[in-house]
Amino acid sequence: MATFAHTFQIETKGFTDIRDITGEVAGAIRRSGLESGIAVVAVPGSTAGVTTIEFEWGAVSDLKEALGRLAPEGGAYAHDAHWGDGNGFSHVRAALLGPSLSLPFRDGELVTGTWQQIVLVDFDNRPRQRRVEIQLVGE
Numbered sequence: 563m564a565t566f567a568h569t570f571q572i573e574t575k576g577f578t579d580i581r582d583i584t585g586e587v588a589g590a591i592r593r594s595g596l597e598s599g600i601a602v603v604a605v606p607g608s609t610a611g612v613t614t615i616e617f618e619w620g621a622v623s624d625l626k627e628a629l630g631r632l633a634p635e636g637g638a639y640a641h642d643a644h645w646g647d648g649n650g651f652s653h654v655r656a657a658l659l660g661p662s663l664s665l666p667f668r669d670g671e672l673v674t675g676t677w678q679q680i681v682l683v684d685f686d687n688r689p690r691q692r693r694v695e696i697q698l699v700g701e
Contacts, residue, residue, distance in 0.1 A: 566594035599700015610658030652685035
């Protein structure tokens with residue numbers, strides 16, 4: 563087994579900004595020279611997450627609304643009471659989504675469904691520059 567790592571930065575707007583990062587992940591797989599294995603995509607931090615979705619305005623809007631119902635902005639959060647930074651909702655949303663995702667790759671290509679893209683979701687209450695870590699394990 564061999565490994566390959568790739569890191570990149572992405573500017574986000576916060577407040578459930580959803581960014582398609584599929585191209586970066588697919589590019590890392592192609593550059594790795596690995597034929598098959600597992601790609602792990604992770605965003606360090608506690609106010610962003612990674613998942614898959616059909617990256618089109620309707621599905622993106624639906625995801626934003628669903629997460630807003632689960633952990634609304636302006637709600638009462640103990641985190642906000644303790645730290646006073648107003649981003650308690652972003653920590654809860656990120657915990658629900660999760661900080662990483664694992665997907666297979668085969669024949670040097672990411673294995674996803676036709677309408678499935680990998681997205682980073684930044685929940686923080688301000689713009690951020692996010693670091694994304696891609697770790698490949700395969701042969």
